[in-house]
Amino acid sequence: MENPVLAEVTRGNTVESRHRGSAIVIDADGGVVFSAGDVERPVFPRSAVKAIQALPLLESGAADRYGLTEAEIALAVSSHSGEPLHAETSLSMLRKAGRDAGCLECGAHWPMNEAAARALAKSGREPSALNNNCSGKHAGFVCLSCGLDADPAGYVKPGHAVQQAVRGALEEVTGAAHSSERMGIDGCSIPSYAVPLRALALGFARLGSGRGLGPARARAAARIRAAVAAHPFMVAGTDRFDTRLMSLLGARAFTKTGAEGVYCAALPELGYGIALKCDDGAGRAAEVALAALLGRFLPMDEPTQVDFAPLREAVLKNWNGIEVGQVRAPAAG
Amino acid sequence: MENPVLAEVTRGNTVESRHRGSAIVIDADGGVVFSAGDVERPVFPRSAVKAIQALPLLESGAADRYGLTEAEIALAVSSHSGEPLHAETSLSMLRKAGRDAGCLECGAHWPMNEAAARALAKSGREPSALNNNCSGKHAGFVCLSCGLDADPAGYVKPGHAVQQAVRGALEEVTGAAHSSERMGIDGCSIPSYAVPLRALALGFARLGSGRGLGPARARAAARIRAAVAAHPFMVAGTDRFDTRLMSLLGARAFTKTGAEGVYCAALPELGYGIALKCDDGAGRAAEVALAALLGRFLPMDEPTQVDFAPLREAVLKNWNGIEVGQVRAPAAG
Numbered sequence: 182m183e184n185p186v187l188a189e190v191t192r193g194n195t196v197e198s199r200h201r202g203s204a205i206v207i208d209a210d211g212g213v214v215f216s217a218g219d220v221e222r223p224v225f226p227r228s229a230v231k232a233i234q235a236l237p238l239l240e241s242g243a244a245d246r247y248g249l250t251e252a253e254i255a256l257a258v259s260s261h262s263g264e265p266l267h268a269e270t271s272l273s274m275l276r277k278a279g280r281d282a283g284c285l286e287c288g289a290h291w292p293m294n295e296a297a298a299r300a301l302a303k304s305g306r307e308p309s310a311l312n313n314n315c316s317g318k319h320a321g322f323v324c325l326s327c328g329l330d331a332d333p334a335g336y337v338k339p340g341h342a343v344q345q346a347v348r349g350a351l352e353e354v355t356g357a358a359h360s361s362e363r364m365g366i367d368g369c370s371i372p373s374y375a376v377p378l379r380a381l382a383l384g385f386a387r388l389g390s391g392r393g394l395g396p397a398r399a400r401a402a403a404r405i406r407a408a409v410a411a412h413p414f415m416v417a418g419t420d421r422f423d424t425r426l427m428s429l430l431g432a433r434a435f436t437k438t439g440a441e442g443v444y445c446a447a448l449p450e451l452g453y454g455i456a457l458k459c460d461d462g463a464g465r466a467a468e469v470a471l472a473a474l475l476g477r478f479l480p481m482d483e484p485t486q487v488d489f490a491p492l493r494e495a496v497l498k499n500w501n502g503i504e505v506g507q508v509r510a511p512a513a514g
Numbered sequence: 515m516e517n518p519v520l521a522e523v524t525r526g527n528t529v530e531s532r533h534r535g536s537a538i539v540i541d542a543d544g545g546v547v548f549s550a551g552d553v554e555r556p557v558f559p560r561s562a563v564k565a566i567q568a569l570p571l572l573e574s575g576a577a578d579r580y581g582l583t584e585a586e587i588a589l590a591v592s593s594h595s596g597e598p599l600h601a602e603t604s605l606s607m608l609r610k611a612g613r614d615a616g617c618l619e620c621g622a623h624w625p626m627n628e629a630a631a632r633a634l635a636k637s638g639r640e641p642s643a644l645n646n647n648c649s650g651k652h653a654g655f656v657c658l659s660c661g662l663d664a665d666p667a668g669y670v671k672p673g674h675a676v677q678q679a680v681r682g683a684l685e686e687v688t689g690a691a692h693s694s695e696r697m698g699i700d701g702c703s704i705p706s707y708a709v710p711l712r713a714l715a716l717g718f719a720r721l722g723s724g725r726g727l728g729p730a731r732a733r734a735a736a737r738i739r740a741a742v743a744a745h746p747f748m749v750a751g752t753d754r755f756d757t758r759l760m761s762l763l764g765a766r767a768f769t770k771t772g773a774e775g776v777y778c779a780a781l782p783e784l785g786y787g788i789a790l791k792c793d794d795g796a797g798r799a800a801e802v803a804l805a806a807l808l809g810r811f812l813p814m815d816e817p818t819q820v821d822f823a824p825l826r827e828a829v830l831k832n833w834n835g836i837e838v839g840q841v842r843a844p845a846a847g
Binding site: 183190192193194195197198199200201223224225286287288289290291295298299300302303305313362363364365366367368369370373375441442459460461462463466499500501502503505506 | 516523525526527528530531532533534556557558619620621622623624628631632633635636638646695696697698699700701702703706708774775792793794795796799832833834835836838839
């Protein structure tokens with residue numbers, strides 16, 4: 182079965198590249214609002230489900246026990262760019278639980294933000310696990326582990342209390358079995374489970390509306406959404422798509438990118454959840470495809486539409502700053 | 515029409531992403547040896563045709579007039595990683611023509627090689643046009659312009675004597691019209707013309723065998739192939755795919771990557787030309803797809819097969835160095 186083209190890349194008057202994929206928009210009762218391509222094939226959500234993975238941190242009381250701020254809760258669901266504020270906030274979370282960066286099991290990498298990486302190189306220092314785009318999620322896992330009075334060592338392993346709590350939340354919120362057969366290891370070493378896009382969209386519809394969740398879970402979801410809406414820089418970073426989207430749309434859209442071309446979103450006022458996957462794993466395509474769906478379903482006033490337009494159609498410039506093409510959803514999309 | 519899957523990316527036991535595309539292997543008489551997907555749709559070859567674009571530099575006598583070395587000729591057909599030796603060699607080419615880096619019209623960017631970029635940042639300096647992956651090609655264009663006694667200023671423009679000579683070579687070698695309708699501007703600001711993959715493969719069959727080319731052009735092509743075989747570092751850089759391939763296979767394979775998922779190659783002993791394009795523009799997929807075709811058609815002894823295996827199937831490791839998946843051509847490929 183052939184998935185449709187979700188995004189195309191132009192150069193001059195010619196389409197240079199095409200990205201196929203599947204996408205679904207669903208309400209919290211599972212009613213399908215929009216569907217394109219195969220939405221039943223299992224896909225790894227990767228970082229797109231960090232908000233669901235963070236539910237136990239709030240539900241267990243650990244976030245309150247350690248006095249995590251809204252900014253820190255936003256960082257716990259982030260794929261951040263490793264900018265100084267992100268790294269400092271991760272460290273602050275760990276310190277509140279009486280720990281430090283040595284507890285992090287995500288591995289170190291250079292900041293995704295190029296200016297931050299250059300500044301770090303210029304200073305002669307090396308990156309630490311705090312610069313890892315997942316350090317906020319991992320700091321949250323360490324806080325959860327301490328809150329559960331469990332030794333954080335090995336918190337990335339499928340059998341650790343942290344990952345068992347996370348897997349339980351994922352299964353309950355998405356309604357999909359998270360099987361060891363369909364488990365992979367993520368970039369930051371935690372388990373990722375492949376599940377159908379339909380289940381991911383349902384999970385986000387529930388996360389955005391609270392419908393189908395128990396009262397404590399619905400409150401935790403609402404706190405996470407409010408935290409990210411108040412701190413969109415924390416969830417990604419300078420010039421990043423999630424930060425740009427939520428800086429513009431505020432609490433009206435809760436969006437989260439995942440590696441390999443995944444995007445999930447909730448539109449709380451409509452009760453809709455969205456999930457999409459570009460077959461080829463391209464983030465540039467997932468971004469414009471998500472923006473096309475947001476533009477289609479979320480009513481926007483005219484000033485917002487003007488600010489939103491560059492998110493729907495990315496201009497490609499070359500090394501001399503000359504506009505050479507675009508990344509855009511196809512005309513029919 | 516749906517193109518076949520050229521490469522797939524796995525995580526655990528699951529295929530996480532899929533890359534579709536088209537590919538063709540052809541002999542110098544245009545006989546089709548292998549074909550998959552749509553090979554008539556125009557594609558931008560981007561940097562994959564730098565060897566054809568460099569023919570006028572040799573044919574005009576400019577390369578000899580300025581005494582370009584084999585290493586410099588290899589750099590003239592490169593998409594290099596901006597490592598110090600690449601930047602120094604570009605500058606050496608320009609100086610031989612009595613020019614300097616101020617003549618380059620490719621724009622500046624940070625070295626593609628991360629270690630080189632970090633070292634440059636650490637030194638407190640900024641990148642120059644010499645670090646641009648196309649600076650060798652551009653230095654060759656400046657030498658060609660000076661050799662033609664034409665002012666190099668504006669050598670990137672379609673109407674300049676340099677680009678007219680380049681377009682002429684492209685049309686003659688590939689046998690395809692290079693129309694202004696199908697023109698785009700490349701990352702380094704020169705024109706790129708979309709032509710069918712079939713024509714690109716034919717061009718590489720001719721480039722590799724000399725068949726269908728005049729004697730002077732066939733000699734120029736042979737010099738370029740020999741230069742790259744002797745200096746595979748110059749054509750790409752540390753850990754780059756072209757460098758790894760040609761360090762292993764020497765003159766038996768002449769390969770060249772292009773942006774947006776294009777790969778071209780010549781197998782001189784067989785007289786074959788190869789061209790492929792991943793629909794979605796993914797370089798990771800183009801690499802393993804090319805390696806699969808090389809492995810299929812180029813006989814290799816057992817030690818070479820052992821060294822070649824990691825090029826056919828790339829292992830994906832996460833930030834902790836744990837193997838999480840692979841990029842590979844599908845079983846049927």
